[in-house]
Amino acid sequence: MNIKHYIGIDIGGTSTTVGLVSKAGKIVDRSIILIQDYASGPIEPFLDAMADAITELSEKHQVEISGIGIGAPNGNFYRGTIEYAPNMPWKDVHEVAPYLENKLGIRSVLTNDANAAAIGEKQFGVAKDFDDFILITLGTGLGSGIVAGGNVIYGHDGFAGELGHAIVVPDGRNCTCGRKGCLEAYVSIRGLLETYHELADDKVNTPQDIAAKAQAGDPNAIETFRKTGEWLGLKLADAATYTSPEAIIFFGGIAQSSDLFFPALKETLETNVHNLYRNKIKILKSGLPLNDAAVLGSTALVM
Amino acid sequence: MNIKHYIGIDIGGTSTTVGLVSKAGKIVDRSIILIQDYASGPIEPFLDAMADAITELSEKHQVEISGIGIGAPNGNFYRGTIEYAPNMPWKDVHEVAPYLENKLGIRSVLTNDANAAAIGEKQFGVAKDFDDFILITLGTGLGSGIVAGGNVIYGHDGFAGELGHAIVVPDGRNCTCGRKGCLEAYVSIRGLLETYHELADDKVNTPQDIAAKAQAGDPNAIETFRKTGEWLGLKLADAATYTSPEAIIFFGGIAQSSDLFFPALKETLETNVHNLYRNKIKILKSGLPLNDAAVLGSTALVM
Numbered sequence: 279m280n281i282k283h284y285i286g287i288d289i290g291g292t293s294t295t296v297g298l299v300s301k302a303g304k305i306v307d308r309s310i311i312l313i314q315d316y317a318s319g320p321i322e323p324f325l326d327a328m329a330d331a332i333t334e335l336s337e338k339h340q341v342e343i344s345g346i347g348i349g350a351p352n353g354n355f356y357r358g359t360i361e362y363a364p365n366m367p368w369k370d371v372h373e374v375a376p377y378l379e380n381k382l383g384i385r386s387v388l389t390n391d392a393n394a395a396a397i398g399e400k401q402f403g404v405a406k407d408f409d410d411f412i413l414i415t416l417g418t419g420l421g422s423g424i425v426a427g428g429n430v431i432y433g434h435d436g437f438a439g440e441l442g443h444a445i446v447v448p449d450g451r452n453c454t455c456g457r458k459g460c461l462e463a464y465v466s467i468r469g470l471l472e473t474y475h476e477l478a479d480d481k482v483n484t485p486q487d488i489a490a491k492a493q494a495g496d497p498n499a500i501e502t503f504r505k506t507g508e509w510l511g512l513k514l515a516d517a518a519t520y521t522s523p524e525a526i527i528f529f530g531g532i533a534q535s536s537d538l539f540f541p542a543l544k545e546t547l548e549t550n551v552h553n554l555y556r557n558k559i560k561i562l563k564s565g566l567p568l569n570d571a572a573v574l575g576s577t578a579l580v581m
Numbered sequence: 582m583n584i585k586h587y588i589g590i591d592i593g594g595t596s597t598t599v600g601l602v603s604k605a606g607k608i609v610d611r612s613i614i615l616i617q618d619y620a621s622g623p624i625e626p627f628l629d630a631m632a633d634a635i636t637e638l639s640e641k642h643q644v645e646i647s648g649i650g651i652g653a654p655n656g657n658f659y660r661g662t663i664e665y666a667p668n669m670p671w672k673d674v675h676e677v678a679p680y681l682e683n684k685l686g687i688r689s690v691l692t693n694d695a696n697a698a699a700i701g702e703k704q705f706g707v708a709k710d711f712d713d714f715i716l717i718t719l720g721t722g723l724g725s726g727i728v729a730g731g732n733v734i735y736g737h738d739g740f741a742g743e744l745g746h747a748i749v750v751p752d753g754r755n756c757t758c759g760r761k762g763c764l765e766a767y768v769s770i771r772g773l774l775e776t777y778h779e780l781a782d783d784k785v786n787t788p789q790d791i792a793a794k795a796q797a798g799d800p801n802a803i804e805t806f807r808k809t810g811e812w813l814g815l816k817l818a819d820a821a822t823y824t825s826p827e828a829i830i831f832f833g834g835i836a837q838s839s840d841l842f843f844p845a846l847k848e849t850l851e852t853n854v855h856n857l858y859r860n861k862i863k864i865l866k867s868g869l870p871l872n873d874a875a876v877l878g879s880t881a882l883v884m
Contacts, residue, residue, distance in 0.1 A: 408737075429732075432825070441823065443857075457853070517823065553665060
């Protein structure tokens with residue numbers, strides 16, 4: 279039990295991955311917990327399932343755990359809590375890192391899932407040489423991790439980087455946060471499906487369905503991704519004025535279809551951005567394997 | 582000549598103040614240079630006038646200058662340049678800090694005027710206890726200095742914090758930057774005058790004129806400030822999602838009329854901000870005397 283390892287946890291709206299990670303940054307083993315198995319009750323049995331998974335991974339591989347890093351939606355770095363996460367079954371405020379730290383006696387640190395991805399990208403991915411960048415996660419929601427001067431911006435209350443809840447269409451679509459016109463209501467799994475269904479009569483179930491149609495030449499599917507790129511470009515032109523990033527990096531399932539929305543994104547960004555930033559911002563896809571980045575990012579929190 | 586002092590320079594669209602500042606942060610003396618005296622020629626005679634003012638102040642008070650701090654519109658911290666400043670007579674890119682450093686042999690540091698004001702506010706004003714705040718300067722333009730985790734955000738290229746050039750009204754008023762609908766086109770001296778003249782038939786020349794009318798009960802003047810607060814509130818609700826500030830601080834002539842636009846600003850901000858940030862952000866007026874803050878902020882750059 280003397281080889282030090284770390285635990286990286288990626289809490290998502292659908293499933294949670296508990297990864298055992300070596301000092302060298304290799305994911306040795308992982309355990310998956312399905313949110314739906316715990317969604318109808320309080321959060322504690324879900325947290326206990328995470329603790330059990332950690333203990334099992336540690337015993338199975340005969341390694342000591344030096345720290346637990348957790349990425350979670352609406353995660354609060356300062357308090358180790360998940361707070362008012364619209365895409366999780368547990369509303370209000372829930373202590374996660376303190377719960378695991380108390381139960382297991384292992385230092386536990388939690389942050390926003392997008393912040394964790396940004397840290398992972400800087401440590402292991404395409405952001406190695408960037409001190410100023412924005413990482414955007416495209417999944418159930420739209421998350422963002424903002425790095426400025428080499429540091430993740432947490433803000434006063436630990437909630438900085440909620441670019442998904444900047445308004446892109448005044449009085450637009452209803453957002454899960456209760457307001458109207460947030461970027462996330464347009465650019466996310468749900469947003470993409472809604473955009474497609476506004477244009478087309480047939481029904482699709484996933485962004486992958488729309489991407490397949492677009493690759494096959496379906497004009498509504500192509501237009502769905504074009505509009506997606508346009509909405510992103512508009513808000514990223516604004517985002518540039520705040521933190522002047524060297525790069526904006528896209529992460530998550532939808533980012534795999536970057537060929538379909540990067541051209542419109544880049545065109546809209548360059549048209550709308552202040553000339554101080556024009557033709558300076560790199561638009562990139564994550565450099566990490568989709569299944570590993572969130573776990574590695576969470577791990578990097580405690581390394 | 583052995584008592585160490587600093588020079589703080591505030592370069593503005595109308596005039597430039599060269600201040601001699603003691604180690605204790607007291608402005609000992611100042612020299613004013615009018616931009617119009619140099620506007621028709623190249624920038625070098627203007628820079629030479631600053632260098633002469635520094636030498637004169639140093640000789641007059643028999644003090645050694647330990648450093649020169651400069652706040653300037655579109656100032657670039659990394660390069661010490663003023664770049665593409667729409668409200669200055671010299672367009673393109675001009676080396677300012679390197680020029681003074683070469684000429685005088687004194688370490689010279691330059692940044693955006695709003696960043697300088699933010700540093701001044703943190704060192705000497707109402708932001709002493711804040712590590713995460715946004716300072717907004719309301720003058721010829723709308724500038725912003727963003728402090729996150731105790732550090733000014735400069736961004737990749739030294740131009741972070743151009744909140745005045747985030748779009749508040751898509752396809753709206755023409756902005757001096759060449760685009761349409763920027764916040765600065767609505768909230769600035771020019772913006773306030775334009776808003777008033779859209780509502781009223783009589784002519785006013787300054788925001789102070791409008792403020793006086795509003796104080797006297799003129800409904801168009803009251804509405805001008807109310808709309809100003811509304812536009813600010815809308816964009817600040819977005820700004821909160823980027824850096825989650827503890828406070829937003831207003832600086833400059835128009836900020837003196839805060840009673841006239843803070844109520845609408847606060848209402849619009851709280852209505853439009855994500856619930857993670859609701860009722861958490863302090864809206865404050867600068868705690869520094871209008872004529873000193875920019876010079877003290879610039880000085881703090883080299884202290």
